[in-house]
Amino acid sequence: MAIEQTLSILKPDATRRNLTGEINARFEKSGLRIVAQKRIRLTMQDAMNFYKEHEARPFYKSLCEFMSSAPVVVQVLQGEDAIAAHRKVLGATNPANADAGTVRKDFALSIDENSAHGSDSAASAAREISFFFSSLEIVG
Ligand code: CDP
Ligand code: MG
Numbered sequence: 001m002a003i004e005q006t007l008s009i010l011k012p013d014a015t016r017r018n019l020t021g022e023i024n025a026r027f028e029k030s031g032l033r034i035v036a037q038k039r040i041r042l043t044m045q046d047a048m049n050f051y052k053e054h055e056a057r058p059f060y061k062s063l064c065e066f067m068s069s070a071p072v073v074v075q076v077l078q079g080e081d082a083i084a085a086h087r088k089v090l091g092a093t094n095p096a097n098a099d100a101g102t103v104r105k106d107f108a109l110s111i112d113e114n115s116a117h118g119s120d121s122a123a124s125a126a127r128e129i130s131f132f133f134s135s136l137e138i139v140g
Helices: 012-016 020-029 044-050 060-067 082-090 103-107 122-132
Strands: 003-010 033-040 072-080 116-118
Touching (some): 003 122, 012 060, 012 072, 020 072, 020 082, 044 060, 044 122, 082 103, 103 116
8 A cells, every 4th residue: 555645625515504514534543644725715717627537427517516606615634545545535426325434424414414525546535635735835
């Protein structure tokens, strides 16, 4: 296993319900370290650019409306095998299918308002981290 970095987003349903600390505690307890972090409000266009890979999917517009509906916390997590480790803590996209004890099982409201995003591969992590952060903003 290697030390990796991955992009995490605490989504609008999490910021609205004041859950950012509780969710980040799950990440930190799992051994992931927050090495960059900011609270921002995405525009619809920002969300459309970020989720471009999903532009042909039926949920694309509603996903982008949701992601721009309130502030998000974008952050870089670092640790052993961080990309897979982070997604394991998140659980399945649909909270109905998520394992017990995962972030989405415990906090997500629905398949769309599912509290947090995690990069799904090394290539996605590199693209998504550079979408939000310069190297100067990432400090281990
Ligand atoms: O976030 P994850 O990688 O687990 O799932 P995805 O397939 O990459 O989908 C991105 C996001 O779109 C999900 O996290 C959901 O917020 C949303 N989505 C949705 O609204 N309806 C679906 N049927 C599937 C995904
Ligand atoms: Mg995804």
